Amino acid sequence: MAKYVIALDQGTTSSRAVVFDEHAQIVAMKSYEFEQIYPQPGWVEHDPTAILNTQVDALREAVRISGISVEEIAAIGITNQRETTLLWDRETGRPLHNAIVWQCRRTAPIVKKLCDDGYEPHIRRVTGLVPDAYFSGTKLSWLLDHLDVHDRAERGELCFGTVDSFLAWNLIAGRPHVTDATNASRTMLFDIEKNEWDDTLLDALRIPRAVLPKVVDSSGVIGMLDPAILGRAIPVAAIAGDQHSALFGQGCFAPGMMKNTYGTGCFLLMNTGNRIARSENGLVSTIAWRIGGKCTYALEGSVFVAGAAIQWLRDEMKLIERASETEIIANSIEDCGGVYLVPTFTGLGAPYWDMYSRGLIIGLTRGTGRAHIVRAALESIAYQSADLVQAMATDCGRRPAELRVDGGASANQFLMQFQSDVLGCRVVRPAVIETTALGAALMAGLAVGVWKDMDELSRIWRMDLSLAPKMDDAKREASLKGWHRAVERSMRWAQED
Numbered sequence: 001m002a003k004y005v006i007a008l009d010q011g012t013t014s015s016r017a018v019v020f021d022e023h024a025q026i027v028a029m030k031s032y033e034f035e036q037i038y039p040q041p042g043w044v045e046h047d048p049t050a051i052l053n054t055q056v057d058a059l060r061e062a063v064r065i066s067g068i069s070v071e072e073i074a075a076i077g078i079t080n081q082r083e084t085t086l087l088w089d090r091e092t093g094r095p096l097h098n099a100i101v102w103q104c105r106r107t108a109p110i111v112k113k114l115c116d117d118g119y120e121p122h123i124r125r126v127t128g129l130v131p132d133a134y135f136s137g138t139k140l141s142w143l144l145d146h147l148d149v150h151d152r153a154e155r156g157e158l159c160f161g162t163v164d165s166f167l168a169w170n171l172i173a174g175r176p177h178v179t180d181a182t183n184a185s186r187t188m189l190f191d192i193e194k195n196e197w198d199d200t201l202l203d204a205l206r207i208p209r210a211v212l213p214k215v216v217d218s219s220g221v222i223g224m225l226d227p228a229i230l231g232r233a234i235p236v237a238a239i240a241g242d243q244h245s246a247l248f249g250q251g252c253f254a255p256g257m258m259k260n261t262y263g264t265g266c267f268l269l270m271n272t273g274n275r276i277a278r279s280e281n282g283l284v285s286t287i288a289w290r291i292g293g294k295c296t297y298a299l300e301g302s303v304f305v306a307g308a309a310i311q312w313l314r315d316e317m318k319l320i321e322r323a324s325e326t327e328i329i330a331n332s333i334e335d336c337g338g339v340y341l342v343p344t345f346t347g348l349g350a351p352y353w354d355m356y357s358r359g360l361i362i363g364l365t366r367g368t369g370r371a372h373i374v375r376a377a378l379e380s381i382a383y384q385s386a387d388l389v390q391a392m393a394t395d396c397g398r399r400p401a402e403l404r405v406d407g408g409a410s411a412n413q414f415l416m417q418f419q420s421d422v423l424g425c426r427v428v429r430p431a432v433i434e435t436t437a438l439g440a441a442l443m444a445g446l447a448v449g450v451w452k453d454m455d456e457l458s459r460i461w462r463m464d465l466s467l468a469p470k471m472d473d474a475k476r477e478a479s480l481k482g483w484h485r486a487v488e489r490s491m492r493w494a495q496e497d
């Protein structure tokens, strides 16, 4: 019986393939980086061919390294960098333009126009999102205008898709034009309650329905892998955006469960069950996954500068040589001695939303040294995440029992303990840190019967590290109060008089 499941994890800087066995243990993994293209300041693109080729190479190589035979592969799941937008020819499959990457700001004027025209309340209510150039809708609108292909799009000659869609089209026999509900929920064109494309926004952005993919479940067989790729037709049985997949891979199946990914930035998602939780604090509502036609929803918030603050200590301030050093340095002192570092290099996100906030270090005294600054940078990652958790708790009316963590910086045990301390709840790290890939693999395996149900999947999740808060309540309150005073000082700084 085929028992291995492969996740294709198509990320912003690399394409990766991970082979999992039936215990959800990693058997082999391979990734290839590809080029980031910056045509103008603030613009970011990827070459679609590079995305596809690196992904196929990673798949073939991971299978080769694993030593398993293709007959033993039960299913393949796709997870992807979200919001990145592609447009290709339905006849030839050829992309009409480079992929416009989620980070790209070129469509900010289109978003401004939507808001000026009064669409903001509609966007918030229907899509669950805050209007922003980050999401795919305005990127597609820009492509149709810029390439002057509205007529062709109307006639159904073109296909729009996010990266999952582009991969499914190219990897699955019969070229299905599909996306899953999680990726659709990041387009700013999708009604997350009705589960369909929203005509008001399609009209506002002059996007014809004929260009849009069919929206499928996150877990479910979409089709068979083109046999030319591995020499055998294998079910492709899952699609989910990376953060959604990580929430699944973290086993956050019950309402109230949440995970935080500590990378360059942080991504915090909380399962809110079959209910769309509406945020009063600037968080977005999104589809966590759709299985059997039923949506589970999530609240999402992000920290713009997390691990990036550590990179800044290393590359600009030259205070450290390696990110991992920060743990030893932080542990070399009792506390920060009243020093706070607010790394709002690009403004402040949820729950503050002040694009004029700029970074600061405050509370300096004659005794402040390198260790205090390094430790304050680590603490800032935990404080910013704690502010998001607090916002979610307020929006949902419940405190989390624990926070599940992953991502590069979750390796830092000082940071994880401090996170537990300022949250006042347990922080748990799983044995398999590749939660994004794991989520897609679990969804794919679920669809083909490698795992039978969500209960079985819950039992697969294994803990590696569990940290309970050690800080007393008085100290926690005082620390958070100091942080909030520092954040307040950073706000409105870049605003011109």
Ligand code: ADP
Pocket (backbone or CB within 6 Å): 262, 263, 264, 265, 306, 307, 308, 309, 310, 311, 323, 324, 325, 326, 327, 407, 408, 409, 410, 411, 412
């Ligand atoms: P991404 O997927 O965003 O590239 P990763 O999950 O690979 O990020 O994590 C890398 C980030 O985590 C970097 O910003 C790095 O500075 C930070 N980082 C990695 N290891 C540590 C560590 N031990 N302590 C603190 N930060 C770390």
